[in-house]
Amino acid sequence: MPNNIEPHSKYVRYEFAEFAGKLEPVSYEIPTPTGREVLLKVDYCGVCHTDVHVHDGYYGLGQGKRLNLGDRGIKLPVTLGHEVVGTIVASGEEVKELSVGQQKLIYPWIGCGECSVCQRGEENLCAKPASLGVFKPGGYSEYIIVPHPRYLVDLGNLNPANASLLACSGLTTFSAIKKIQPIHQDEFVIVIGCGGLGQLAIRTLILSGISNIVAVDVSEEKREIAKSDGAKYAFDPRSDDVADTLVNVANGNCIAVLDFVGNEQTVDFGLKILKKGGKLVVVGLHGGELRYPIPFLVTKAITLIGSYTGTLAEMRELVEFANQHDLVNIPVELRELARVESAVEDLSAGKVPGRIILKIS
Template structure:
């Protein structure tokens, strides 16, 4: 079967590899659609990051580069392994793309996203959605009912946004400021709006500003190159500042602006993956008693995320801006998102 394989920095090729073998307790899935994620771009440009480098196999998958990529995917069950009795062949599903050990203190506490050996299917081994077929443990497979398969490929990044919301402790009626209207910023905004928050978005790109407004996920969009972000946030919040901020750009200047715009005692959640160290003015963190929090992926977020879409509280269709064949993943997918990223939000790949 065809698969997009990471062989090293700026080296992803479409290879012919064997189909994965079904095993007890696992589910075979024919991949329908796979999104290209910002972390895939980081791997291509700066990696390996999550991908295990040659000579350093992942402790759970046992794999090292080259690995099959893709972790934002949907598909249809084609076969069930021995012992899987609560799913059916033909069901449409998404995958929570994890490797966890289930034995460390974090796993035992239920925080499996913080597993001491955690890895991601599609990054750390185990196949991936940028291929024709995958086989994954039953635990990670989530039925999606009548959600269209193309839209369902966005459930994984939407779950990232949902977990960031949970980490923030925000409540309905709060004012949230999002730094960066890329895919994760927009989908985080969608979750916040569904949860009853007022959402402000800071963004430079005209296309992304328009997308934030056209999709209805932002109440106000602010261009910090055209107006003073902190002053505008204070104006919109009657002088208080944002209750909670979400950094979704991995740009230091954006992080600095969020720290300035959040209210004293507020929360700043870093959602983005950084390929470089950030500089933080710790004096501002101290003097405003700001909580600066990290968030990684999701933990038990998929059921609620799926429910939000099924109930019509989040509409994923407007965020799909391109559909391409697997063979075009580098030239039409990665290249577009790297060099023309203001023209695309989520590009889906059909294997």
């Protein structure tokens, strides 16, 4: 594939040089892809809660303890952004199957490619990750390098801006939902946290034929969005006796909880409302510690699952699913790349009812 980039041309990516520091534009020379690498111009990039956590530099572990991401292999400076749709502008000499001008969704959860986990197709769980926007420069940028064509997925007929959400938000919810299936007609699924991920989860559940859905969120605005998306009931978890009320409206048949918040209170709430044989899938990373009586875990046969993003195969399946259904039609706000600092700040402060997507001109 010909490389149409002028030698020594410059581009800008937004990065932070210290955790919790400012996201500032830095000029770099546009890289020349080699081997199986592909260079794409970034068109759209979602702003995700994972970006907030990586920018903060830690996950809360409860009791004042932290998991410091600098100790987990994340090296500064960092260019965030892992929900990326881009247009191919060049590739290495070994790439024959792609063409300049093709627009692709990028799978960002790249592993080492060699270990047993990667060989099983679970690169998102690799112990030596090379994830774009975390360990490698991501989509808060004008250009991005992808190490292999296999990580590029055709969009089909999807809106490219909203389709960017499928690389993380959509994939994370899709993978979590697969972990609770099958759901029988009389069983209920509880969705805790109805921001961008929760909204996508409700839409995915409805489009999958699962209609008994209860939404739980502290925000009245997000509860209303959840009901408009198809949730039968929506509750404020701070209300008196809300757990008992929820169990009653579900006829004691809460078979699964999808927790998109992931703090001590939401996990405790989820465990309280599950029926025997139920599954709690924790996706959110707000942090804390888990406390639960072990005899209850055994006698109720509760399954507790941590779910982290999803596989490349699941993303391909998701894109096909999204093309067959109206999945990614959720509230989004487009912002220019230069406003990325405010986008991360607003998401961190809980001021985003849907999702912010960066549009790179």
